[in-house]
Amino acid sequence: MTKETEEYKGVWAFAEQRKGKLLNVSLELLGGGMEIANKLGVDLTAILIGHNVRKLAKELIAYGADNIHMVSHPLLEFYQSDAYAKVVTDLVNQHNPEILFVGATAVGMDLAPRIAVKLKTGLSAHVVKLEIDEKRHLRQIVPGFGGKVMAVVVCPTHRPQMTTVRPGVFRKPVRDESRRGNIVKVDVDITEDDLRARTIQVVEEKPKEKPLEGAEVVVAGGWGMRAVGGFQPIRELAALLGASVGGTRPSMDEGWISEEQMIGQSGKTIRPKLYIGLGISGEMHHTVGILDSEVIVAVNKDENAPIFQVADLGIVGDLREVLPHLLEEFKRTR
């Protein structure tokens, strides 16, 4: 780092695309990035890498970016760690932003740390909240120890301040077709050295069930569902409510849900209108992922279960007794 921190200006976001579509989290980064950029009185810029991605660049403008640095190259259609890291590093070194956001996705968590070493700067992971302090520094609030502890991290003397942000933490902005911005096409040279780890195939597996992302209602289950033989009642309830199904790590280990349905520190952060947690004890590891829900409902047979500390409404009771009535009552009042 060769300049004073004050000389770094601008909020940047890495916009991830896969198979010609922008990931939702990239749009969310623009939402959160815009707020921070406004507070700092600076531009919001997105980096977009892929092949034939101009249409996506225009989308990013519609979602709030002031500038796009667009890199389009046939070898960069899929994520290539060395090449992407080089491209982003070069752009950052040219333009000196003060902040760089990356979505905490499989790609983002693979890419951001490498960039941080090349830039010799600090990177915090899985940020759940961001604040700007009186010195224009970014206060990054991150969970640790499975969510039991929240830490406030700062990067006082190195720039840019980098952080990965979980899907669901920022809000996707409203799309505005009339927004204007600059799209800068950036030419890059890609050599064999940049493809030492070469992605040769991207295989997508469509989710078998309604995804958690963007769900208005989520019905989740934990280890307590053992008592009723697994997740069948949850799937029934979810079908009734048009809800997505989620769960805890133990539920995933039991095979009741897929990894994509796991909610919590190592899983998803959700922000539905309604979250119903059944047979979930409420360890921080899980609840850190539900705290942005509008209404949290819990059913557990243990009145001391930590879930009741985070719930708005709770029923202390045996799932074997409560669940049939719950299904019945939701059916009746539909």
Place this chain on the structure above:
Amino acid sequence: MNFLNVIVCIKQVPDPQHLSKITIDPISKTIRREDVPAVINPLDKHALEEGLRIRDKYGGRVIVLSMCPPQAELACREALAMGADEAILLCDRAFAGADTLSTSYSLSLAIKRIGGFNMILCGNETVDGSTGQVPPQLADFLNVPHVTRARKIEFTNEGMVRVERSIEYGYMVVEVTLPAVIAVTKEINVPRIPTVSGILEAHQREVKVWTAKDIEAEEEKIGLAGSPTQVVDIFSPEIGRKGEILKGEPEEVVKLLVQRLHELGVI
């Protein structure tokens, strides 16, 4: 195929089954983990297992490296008991307070001192910090490629592996030239349980301890001094919810609950 070394980086962490016992001392603002037993980070066991399988199939040596406080000697011994050929504990007060950049720098120097390697294996993330940042950062310090979230590693041509890495709703197939850093997920294998003779033998073996001086670390690049990020505050998350428990017979409380939800407009 001629193999050199597989280096497996491991970390000793609080037992994830007991994470809820961790508390924050309100006065010193430090983390209290006395009641929590320490174990090898679960994903690191998968990494070690993968290294052992590679050795069992192709020959070579598995060297375990850990940058931790002194009590991690136990974790190193457990790795030896599982079958590692050598264990090195990078241990020095000077490493305290290191963030992932500083940690990766220190690990890279230790690896340079170890010498040639074909592969470095790590667990994809730890249960305490859970950043998953060290494997890619370590790779950059060593100027080798990396792959994270690896659920399958296959040897193809000489000096290359094909890795399946899991992504959201799918996976990527990545061809990597060795040497490389590969971070693994739990899908990759089932770690072996140390045998009784393995455990007994591990007691007799040496766990090498290296200090900052042994790896010729530059003072300003290690520990807190070498960390661009700093933790300035820690706290227990505040919740601020009403926490109303509905009491009564199941049929009644359920009726009440559903009524409330209709009133709140969430269903």
